[in-house]
Amino acid sequence: MMKVSEICQYTGGSAIQPYDDFEVAGVSTDSRTIKPGEVFIALDGESFDGHSFCQSAVNNGAKVLVVTRLPQLLPGDDVVIIMVKNTLKAYQDIAACYRSKFDLPVIAVTGSTGKTSTKDIIAAALATGKNVLKSQGNYNNEIGLPLTLLQLTHKHELVIVEMAMRGPGQIRELAQIARPDIAVVTNVGQTHIELLGSQENIAAAKQELVEELPVGGTAILNFDNEYVRAMADATKAKKIFYGFDPKADIRAENIRREKLCTVFHCVNKITDEEYDVSLPLLGEHNVYNTLAAIAVCTALKIDREKMLSGISTVVLSGMRQEISETCGMLFVNDAYNASPTSMQAAIRTLHSMPGKRKVAVLGDMLELGEIAEAAHRQVGMEIVKQRIDLVVTVGNKSHFISSTASEYGVRSWHFQNHASAAQALSTLLNIGDTVLFKGSRGMHMEELLAVLKEKLAGKNND
Numbered sequence: 001m002m003k004v005s006e007i008c009q010y011t012g013g014s015a016i017q018p019y020d021d022f023e024v025a026g027v028s029t030d031s032r033t034i035k036p037g038e039v040f041i042a043l044d045g046e047s048f049d050g051h052s053f054c055q056s057a058v059n060n061g062a063k064v065l066v067v068t069r070l071p072q073l074l075p076g077d078d079v080v081i082i083m084v085k086n087t088l089k090a091y092q093d094i095a096a097c098y099r100s101k102f103d104l105p106v107i108a109v110t111g112s113t114g115k116t117s118t119k120d121i122i123a124a125a126l127a128t129g130k131n132v133l134k135s136q137g138n139y140n141n142e143i144g145l146p147l148t149l150l151q152l153t154h155k156h157e158l159v160i161v162e163m164a165m166r167g168p169g170q171i172r173e174l175a176q177i178a179r180p181d182i183a184v185v186t187n188v189g190q191t192h193i194e195l196l197g198s199q200e201n202i203a204a205a206k207q208e209l210v211e212e213l214p215v216g217g218t219a220i221l222n223f224d225n226e227y228v229r230a231m232a233d234a235t236k237a238k239k240i241f242y243g244f245d246p247k248a249d250i251r252a253e254n255i256r257r258e259k260l261c262t263v264f265h266c267v268n269k270i271t272d273e274e275y276d277v278s279l280p281l282l283g284e285h286n287v288y289n290t291l292a293a294i295a296v297c298t299a300l301k302i303d304r305e306k307m308l309s310g311i312s313t314v315v316l317s318g319m320r321q322e323i324s325e326t327c328g329m330l331f332v333n334d335a336y337n338a339s340p341t342s343m344q345a346a347i348r349t350l351h352s353m354p355g356k357r358k359v360a361v362l363g364d365m366l367e368l369g370e371i372a373e374a375a376h377r378q379v380g381m382e383i384v385k386q387r388i389d390l391v392v393t394v395g396n397k398s399h400f401i402s403s404t405a406s407e408y409g410v411r412s413w414h415f416q417n418h419a420s421a422a423q424a425l426s427t428l429l430n431i432g433d434t435v436l437f438k439g440s441r442g443m444h445m446e447e448l449l450a451v452l453k454e455k456l457a458g459k460n461n462d
Contacts, residue, residue, distance in 0.1 A: 001026060002098060004064060004080055007039060010097040013066065013084035017077070024064055027094060027150050028057075029143065036061030041091045042068070043143070050087065066090050088142065095146030096177040102152055106178050107160045107296055110171060110209050111186025111228075112202065113342040115140065115162040116317050117281075118186050118289040123160050124314035125293045128306040133159045137317055138336075140164040145174050158300075166195055168205050175212035182299055183209045183237075184220040184292050188227035189341040194369030203227035213237040220295040222288065223248040240270065240299060242291035250295050252277075252287050257352050260323060262287060270298050278312045281321055283349035285342070319446055321349075327456045328431035330355055334438045335445035338365050340375040344382045346438050351386035355434030358388045361425065361448065363439020364395035372397050380404025390428060394421045395443055418448040426455040 005021045008014060025037030031053035034040055040057035042050035042065065054062075054071035064080045065071065068087055075081070084090040099106070109119045116138050123134040133156045135148040140162040148161050163174045175183075188203045196202050210219045210231045219235050222228040223243035232239045242250040255264040262279045264287055279290050290311060297307045316322075319336035330353070334346050343365060350358050360383055368375050380401040383391050393402040393414045402412035413428075415421040429435065439445040 002094075004082075006097070007064065007066070007094060008082055010094050011066065011082065011084045011090035012093075013082040013090060016070075016081045016083060019080045022063070027091070028062075029091065029147075031057035031060060031062075034060045034062050037063050039064040039066060039094075041066045041087050041094075042071075043087050043091065044068075092142065092146050092173075092177050095149040096179075099149045099152065099178060102154070102156070102159075104156065105158050105182060105300060106180040107158065107182045107184065108163055108175065108178055108180035108209055109160070109184040109186065109292075110163040110165075110206050111184075111222075112189035112191040112206070113339050113345075114186040114285060114289050115164065116336075117286065117320055118184060118292050119160050119162045120316050120320075121279075121286075121289050121293040121311060121314050122184070122296050124310040125297050125307045126158055126160075126300075126302060126310065128310040129303060130157045131155055132157070135161045138162065138164070142170070142173065145178060149178060163209060165205050166192060168196070168201070169208070171205060172208040172212060175209050180209070180213065180217070182218045182220060182296060183213050184296065185210065185222060185228045185231060186289065186292060187222050187225045187341065189339050190368060190371060190375065191339040191341075192367055193371060194367040199227060203230070207231045207234050210235045210237075218299045220292055220299065222292070224288075238299075240295045242295045243288070248291075250291055250298065252291055255284060255287055257282065260353075266291070266294060268294065268298060271304075273304065275304065275308065277308060280312065280314060281316065282352060283321070283345055285345040285349075286321075326453050327460050329429055329456070330434040331449060331453070332434065332436045333446055333449055334436060335363075335443075335449065337441045338363070338438050338443075339440075340365060340368070340378060343379050343438060346436055347379070347382045347386050347388065350388065350434065350436045353434050356432035357390065357430065357434070358386075359390040359392070359429065359433050359435040360388050361392045361394070361421070361435060361437045361445065362398055362401055363393070363443030363445045363448075364397045366440040366442050368397075373400050376400035377404045381408075383410055384408040392421055392425060392428070394418065394445070394448065395439070398439070418444075418451055422448055422451040422455055425452050426459060429456070 027039045028034040029041045040062040058075045066082045165171045217237040220240050223241035241248045252264040322333040377400045383405045391412045399414040402414045406412040437445045437449045
């Protein structure tokens with residue numbers, strides 16, 4: 001891993017007492033899960049003070065504390081205390097310097113939607129031939145990304161991270177920590193428009209990843225998104241474009257659904273190859289994500305058959321198109337998050353799925369600011385266009401979805417909370433229905449699904 005002296009060097013900190021220069025077992029910011037011999041970084045947040053948990057960390061085996069001030073109870077002489085100016089900056093500096101010990105490709109993924117799914121598909125495409133480290137879940141911020149990098153070992157051959165932002169400069173900081181060789185930008189939509197003000201500002205923030213690429217790196221860009229396509233001018237790195245447009249370097253044709261899978265024909269101009277791709281996921285948005293993965297594999301010269309084998313077995317991170325069956329109904333848990341783009345994509349996917357009736361259960365899309373009403377009404381129009389049979393909405397803004405759909409004859413209901421929505425759904429749904437659950441993370445639509453399943457199981461047992 002690294003020695004205590006290296007931690008002092010990386011952070012610019014200093015130990016308050018003499019110490020034996022031993023090698024630490026790891027780095028942690030969570031006193032509850034810290035392992036013996038690890039370093040505890042006392043991070044401070046808006047609602048917590050990591051310094052309050054120093055004693056707990058020591059009790060669980062921490063041998064080094066990185067702090068900005070001395071804890072109330074000083075540990076024994078066998079625990080080294082390193083004083084720094086800022087523990088978050090120290091944590092990031094440790095991760096950045098540790099990453100520099102490894103000579104391996106780092107792939108970074110950003111975009112308004114599809115980051116985690118794209119990361120998962122890239123990892124699956126690479127994992128049949130390589131030892132891959134990927135960020136878990138959505139560990140994509142200033143704390144999660146260093147955590148991933150600090151899990152690197154010399155057994156790994158590749159690392160894949162995703163990068164999110166809530167303001168300008170944040171992706172640049174993450175890129176300077178991870179120093180990626182390959183950057184993937186999925187799209188630029190309206191997510192976080194309340195915070196950044198315009199799609200142009202969102203694009204500028206996402207473009208920071210491309211700007212940080214080295215000359216020998218590769219930018220993998222969605223040709224069909226005008227904001228992403230324009231990022232090619234922001235880097236001297238190699239560019240690979242993917243999309244449905246015939247001008248894209250790697251494109252998809254003849255997209256079709258086969259049961260609960262998607263099959264498409266891939267035309268790869270870079271390798272001068274054409275082949276069919278089988279993906280155990282539904283929706284054109286996942287075809288885009290898969291094209292990005294194929295572009296990464298092309299840049300890395302990965303064996304085609306190994307790549308296709310990996311793609312054919314991909315499993316996405318939790319609450320992303322999780323399909324289950326209960327009481328003769330098919331449920332699609334796509335509740336991790338939602339934006340106008342991803343919500344409409346999910347509705348199109350719902351339309352393409354088997355089922356006697358298609359039912360959309362949708363929560364609010366958050367952080368849309370002044371465009372919130374228009375964006376929700378646009379989703380309502382997509383429901384009409386895709387001929388969804390029933391729509392149930394929950395929250396403060398999603399009533400614009402159901403009211404818009406209702407104006408065009410779609411059977412629609414709106415509720416303020418999960419309990420009332422679950423009660424109504426338990427009587428509205430029939431055997432053979434396919435039901436989508438989606439909303440922004442703050443709406444916790446997966447909890448509504450869980451309550452509904454309990455009610456349906458109870459009725460079935462009566």
